[in-house]
Amino acid sequence: MELTTWNIPVLALRGLTVFPHMDLTFDVERPISIAALSRAMETDQEIFLVTQKEMGTAVPEEKDLYRVGTVSHITQVLRVSEGSVRVMVEGGRRARMKRLWQSEPFLQANVEALPEQKESEAFLRSARTEALLRQTAVLFDEYAGRVSGLPDEVKTQVEECRDPGYLADFLAQNIRLRTEERQSILEEPSAYIRLRKLNEFLARENDVLAFEGEMEDKVRSQLARSQREQILRTQIRVMQGELGETDDGDEELDDYRARILRLGLPEETESHLLKEVDKLSKQPYTSAESAVIRGYLDVCLEMPWNTQTRERLNVEAARKILDKDHFGLEKVKRRILETIAVRQMNPEGRGQILCLVGPPGVGKTSIAISVAKALNRKLARLSLGGVRDEADIRGHRKTYIGSMPGRIIEAISRSKSMNPLLLLDEIDKLGSDYRGDPAAALLEVLDSEQNCAFRDHFMEIPVDLSHVMFITTANTTETIPRPLLDRMEVIELGSYTDEEKLQIVKNHLLPKQLKEHGLKKTQLRVDDGALRALIRDYTRESGVRVLERRVAALCRKADMQILTGGVKRLTVEEKDLPELLDMSPYPPALHAEREETGVVNGLAWTEVGGEILEVEVNVMPGTGKLELTGNLGDVMKESAQAALSCLRSRTDRYEIDPEFYKNTDIHIHFPEGAVPKDGPSAGIAIATALCSALTGRKVRAGLAMTGEITLRGRVLAIGGLKEKTMAALRNGIGTVLIPQDNVRDLEQIDQTVRAALEFVPVTNVDEVLSRALCPAEKKKKKAAAEPAKPETAEPLAAFAPARSEGGQDALRQ
Template sequence: MYKALPIQLVQEDSDDLIQMINPEQESDLKPEDLPEELSILPIKNTVLFPGVVIPITVGRQKSIKLVKKAYQGNRIIGVVAQKNSQAEEPIVDDLYRTGTVARIIKMLVLPDGNTTIIIQGKNRFSIREFVQEDPFLSAKINLLTEPTLNVNSREAKALVQSLKDSALKILKLNPEIPQEAQVALDNISSMSFLIHFLSSNLNVDVNDKQKILETQNLIDRGTLLLQFMLRDIQMLEIKHEIQKKVHTDIDQQQRDYFLRQQIKVLQDELGYDGPDKEVEKLRKRAEGKKWPKTVAEHFNKELDKLFRINPMAAEYPVAMNYVEFMLDLPWGEHTVDDFDLKKAKKILDHDHFGLEKVKTRILEYLAVLKLKKDMKGPILCLYGPPGVGKTSLGRSIAKALQRKYIRMSLGGVHDEAEIRGHRKTYVGAMPGKILQNIKKSQSSNPVFILDEIDKVKSDFRGDPSSALLEVLDPEQNNTFGDNYLEVDYDLSKVLFIATANSLDTIHPALRDRMEIIEITGYTQEEKIEIAMKHLIPKQLKEHGLKSSQVKITRQAVAKVINSYTRESGVRNLERKLGTLVRHVAKAVAMEEEFDKTITEESVRKILGIEIHDEELYQDNEIAGVVTGLAWTQVGGEILFVESSLSKGKGSLTISGQLGDVMKESAMAALSYLKFNAEALGIDHRIFQQYDLHIHVPAGAVPKDGPSAGITMFTSLASIFTQRKVKSKLAMTGEITLRGKVLPVGGIKEKILAAKRSGIKEIVLSSKNRRDIEEIEKHYLKGLTFYYVDTVDDVLKVALLKEKVKQPMTFSLTESRLQPQYNN
């Protein structure tokens, strides 16, 4: 902040102007002592304050002329600061309008030709107007007088003391200022000179010094100066703390170095491994790795970098974790596949009942792999409702192949980094879960289950589905790039098996890379076999019971299936069987008497009242009630479409929380019915004089899709004609305005739902015949199918000529439309 003392002669544009103190000389000029016009000397990089003495080296021709003329006269000049310090010849607009009247004390001509003057500030002034620019500047001025101030007031004394304390603190914090400066401060008794002296030596911009000079009141001037000084103190304190911290860090590093050298000597004496030996061990481990040449070069580069890092530095464990992860990955390490196809088939048949299509596909893969050793792993996607054995099937495949088994749940994954990893420059960086699981398996050809791939989410952190595209592309995954690993890893030998409950939410490009294998629900007979062969023995083992302690009959299992677990899979069935087994386990543990055989009657006692009716079908005694078939993510279901008529004005109400597609199906069915009302024997006045209400029960459950089109049409035809619907009949199909019946999906699930509910006959579009032909014959046992092309064909099958028991009587009036006559 303050410059060195005593006086040194410096260039006028220097930032290190040196000050000279003469506290005995105060402002002694009066307006009458000044000429009408005053010569103006511009100066750069500083501001002259009253009472302060400064040396200035004059180099401009105009300034030299001004100084020489003034020195020969009364030696009085006006000094103003220049705004732009870079300008060689300042213009009038570049000068501040407030300056200081100065007296030239001494003028010296230096050997280099420059002229140096020593000036002392006297009074502040303001420029009224400039009257001359050549040969030098001159202007008319107004002398600024200082307001009267009581220097003995408490405010003035407090300000003086604060300024001196701040100045002493700055002297203490800045070692570059000589000790003579403190002596000079102690000798200053004038408040105005103290403020001007400190302002002149303040380490701030010219603009800030000019603000102080322009402040009229001395107290305000001192207060502004104090603000700048306190800000300077803060900067000096921060600088001091930084220097102290840096000095401490250097000392700490030197201390750590000597300690490390001592530790190294002690470790060598005791036989312990230091950081250098750890690096050498890692290098020896790398010699046995079967990785590509490029990976080896990258590893050695990272290892050399690790060798150069200080073991006490924060980067050391990060670099160590990275090279250890590279070593832990099973580069080129594969398990030997078992190509005994008969044994593999036996394992698959033992672990899973049914699922013939999936088993055949796995055996095909094994057969091709046996013939072609370097076959790339296929990407299979097992698609079906929950509880049908998709995930457990992957475990059986790994067992049949004698490969390592990995399961990775993708449910709720919404960060791309969970698949591809973070860049290792991030704090807390980790590799992706793909490579993490490969590392755990210690094999480059495991069976890798990507569970719940349809539940991957996307948000601002990226799209995991897009990251999976490279993983699940057989043409690309031989060079899979993980952000953390930074080198390519070969995933082409991995057998990826994805599982999904729905295909709709899977990214289209991702779905295209997978071979979709549909696993539908089980029939009642299949569930009974699964329960007897797999679920019951598993529950007995988990609950510590032997097969001799309890026996669950097939009839009891059928009761549980029909009355307590209406589902496509067997997950809830396993839970209910677990409840039965725990009932016996409790009796055994408490040494109570119990019946070792669980029958249908004991099932109801243990599980309580039936949750589901064994046959959901409702009779056909009410007009307008038709059974439809629907598909859900947990399998097929039956639903009812109900219609009713009431006296009104022909309005239409649709309820049951239906989606837009289902509402449009209802409107299409009604439009076609109106168009063909005459053929069905329906009076057109009914549509105008009765309100129609279409409802689908289970109103809390959202429903949508086109499958209920013909069901709604049959319901409308029944309610308007009051004819019965055929007993134990269900239907599914989309309707068009022309009366065409279009095919729908989920046929197998719908058929299983129909069988569970006691349906005997099913109406389908003729184009769904191919779906029926692909279903195993035992699924179709006991069912009769009607294939239709138009809704007229549907009514021929579904609508009986017989009226319901209590048919509705329509009370119709003549149309209110009056005929029009021409004159």
Template structure:
């Protein structure tokens, strides 16, 4: 039978099937990965026992069932929710039993239907269905779509080995647009979801357009695949041809004695000889060059090997810079770039002095620790300038991969050395100043722990033979001066801390900020904004107002931003012609910078019972805190608020326990806690607070509350407490003392063992404050608590 006769028979059968009336209820057969369309015959293998029973019952009846595609083919026994709602009513044409458990049936699609609801689930599904009527409209658009589909499908068949070529003639003679769309989709190897989408598309025009989109996509994929195959074949042929021509050229050059003495490989050999590499590195380079000589240039491994050899040869194995050992000049450079920071400058001068006496001294490994904005990173650059060394900086913030430090092994595609070796190559010197910024923000995950990889780098006893995973040869890092920076020490592993010399850079006082602004920040910002010194003069009063009321920080970063804001405002006025120069006084601060951002805590301090002033350390410097305590009728509970950490909560518990145990000595009612609830609150509740240093403050607030004696408002305190009544030392003394002075405090109470820490406090701050040192908690009572008759405010 010819294809034309077959098509005519199919279309006639389809027209006859469309007139068949469907029953309102159909037995439902779920199918895995198969979609059946009306008018098409398809063989099916049935293996489920309930499906076999369905076929047997249908053959005994009208031989008509409904087939539905299940959403997940892995589900062995799908439920109603795991089947699509639209399917095809089919007539069973033939059934053959192929084994004891499987049967083979041939079904003919008749009409689309939609499941209304399931009325039976055992022994197989029976559903109430709604027959979907399909119109066969005729229009110029539909004719055009049919023509395009036939043309594109013909091209797809030509390019696809999976689609039989006989289908082309069958498609060409189809007249029914709906059947054409269904037949084309059923012939393509596309996902079941897309086939189901076509089955659910009732409108003929929409269905043809969607089929056209899928055909065009399949055609593009097939054309691209053929293009890639052609290019690969051409590339292989070209490489073989080039290989034979190169071999012939070599033979001709040997016969003529005209070999190129400056070839690429010979140039690499000369570079190896001139590199003055250590013996281990020279052997590795020579071995890699021999491998390169035996490799064809077009081989994929050639580029990998050549890149590795270039890395070996580009490293400064024997190139270094001479240190500037002039101590006076180095001191001048450091003073030019940074104000104060005497401890760091002293350490650098000591290093230069020892280098004069011992020429082969190993480079020091320092760690600058301090709050943001105090000049840690810029200080490293200044030290490099003072020493006359190359400066290399890498940021370790957020680094999680150990390979960032040690490099990737060459077995990986795109492998490179780690950041240490990359920095050495960039410096073009084997003794640069290497700055490891933000070392406290290293992370660790499944890719390794970068901080552990730094243990070898930052150990003078090991880093003379540092081995990068990519190079696989040792490189001497002992001449490198490493400087790490961090905001806090707590997140740096103890083993890594042990390898570094910790130098703390505390926050600046107001006087220091004033000098830094005058000597460094203002000239820098005037230059960056194109202003002359006579066009903008910032007076000391204005600078002090900016420092105290518009910035709250340990460093000077925000201060520099505020000065830049002033410079921009003045530059705008000068360009507009409204002024020629500005003398920036305290009265103009509000005009240029807006409302005050920070207010002094002095206004919050009151001589009330149960309110004590404490001192706290923060990453941006010191600050004062208030501890408020109150008691109310209740059931012996202690409430702590203010977003306190576990250590701070334990300090409050310890303070309450001590007060209860010493009620008689403190003058507190014995049964104050029997029928009362105590609430301790630390304001600024959105700011997390933790640490033991508020223990003394909490004890004082509780004692004041329970003895009804107010606390002096000109005193601030800090210290850790124990249940034995001992006051233990705490950290951050300099920052806390400066915060007390900034807040207008007159007297600071410190643990006795912290007395030695006052050496770090500036002399002007020590002159303005009175210090009291305590060893026992009871010693604080006469210092801070007023008698009831002395409740007038202490100035």
């Protein structure tokens, strides 16, 4: 080793560092490492051992290796197995890698020796060096006392060594250090600094070991205390058993047993709970298992097993309560009273699960509250909106940390009755994810054939839900899974008419808001004209929530004027509304005043009620391109294509250019593009707007339509007619075109709406266009000389009943 530079094979070490003059044995498995050993054995058995920075690097490159390593001599190579060898090396001298010039089939590099810094004899004998050596011996003794399994040879070598450099290398090789710390000692040329660094690392390691020992002692002490307590408790029980005495500490267990036996539960349930008490008696009081069992028993015993409220089954009393709390909704009230009548005739019968479906604000939840009041049942309300975890319905297994019963069991426990009315709000907004499907868990709960033995995952004992009355609410049935919907009887709540809203605000909303705002009836008076304007011009909704907010705003204005304006009472008339509530956000007759070309009023159903859906069509010279905008779904896009094809087959009849699909670009737009739109009911509106734009004929004012169209021009039936006609009335529409197949649905529409609107049934697109389009401009002069031809479609007169109860025609002639 007289040379100071070598061209030598390189062996990359993972988690190991070899120091000069140290012997080390380790296993080698990587092919490039075995190849490097083979190459070294073929030459002078010298190899450069260097530590790699990351242990996970399988094929290291130059950037993955530290620069400083040790040129070592291979003393022995032993094959352990196929693909693995054990090698014994003797560290030579420190060296620095200049360049790793080969990586296949083994690593080879140019390395240069690092000069050894020779310490003088005087320095080695100095007091400073002696103090450092003594400090090292003290720190190592402390380390050896905390670490087990340290060889005696290591302790002897430390006591006898007087060379600071060798002692630093020796200890760094034999004590527990991080790879970066060992490498920093290897790279330090000064023997004194190496040993000083080692002392710092050794002192830190002693502190870490001291903390580890302290924590281990605490854990051992706690376990010993727990075992000692358990042994003592067992001994006490044995001695008391021998003396025939009872344990005062078992009063809790006796109390549990007495409460269980006092309930008179079914044999299976009673046996299960008593087994839990026996299991609790065998657990140490402070153990985690005993806390779980206590929580379980407390939940089970808090259930109102034998408690039921006395149900008041009287149809007439229930009718008075429902009429007092709600105006209108006659069909809904009648169906609920029928349910009460059935229970009055057969109190032991299993009740049906009712599902109240309707737009927001129409009174679904308040009806359920009134039913609970009428039946004298306790009410427990559960909001299911956004619930995604099946455990929310069925509960968690009690073995889990933080487990609890499901919402059904919790609601029954909260109601303190086994026959409450459970109101499941927003059942259409249940979700599902990797934690399960809560809608599937509700299948058992809402099935009167199965819920007599409902098992919650937490309780693990059957609970009879057959006496519970379930009422669910939803805005739509579209998002309720079919099997779940099949278990419920749907009762639909439609939109309120303006007259119904007037009575609701006078009899319910205004008195409620006066009370909440601290006003007496004489301090605020709102006349009927102002209330009608409030309903007509300041709200566009199916229910009455926004209307209630408007009434609350008037009450706030009254509070301010009474307190600061020096007035004693406030009377609100229609002319005062713009000053009190700002300008109306909904201009009157927005969709009914003008006759326009290419603009048609469609009718749409939404979860919050009916809406006017305008269709606009514009035609321009072009190449026959059709463009659809307005955030449309696939169904409405297909309706537009069908309407266009239908008109192409009727170009002669309506004097449309037969080549329009080649030389005209058509743009169909549904305003309010931010709102998604889809559904099979806009076909005739699109066809009418297309025909109007292509022929230049205007669309009659005050007219709206709904219906789907086929390629042959047939008009198909639609759904949601009640909400759509309500929207037409709110927006000042006078005439509504409906499919012939929907005439039977007119019986479900409120008499006020039927009297205010003119319904025209249509069977094909020709009847629609004949009724909706104004005559062409060029035919106006001829109309004076020739008698007008009767229109194909006539107003719906033959389908109208003779008279309504109010003396008006049910359908306007």
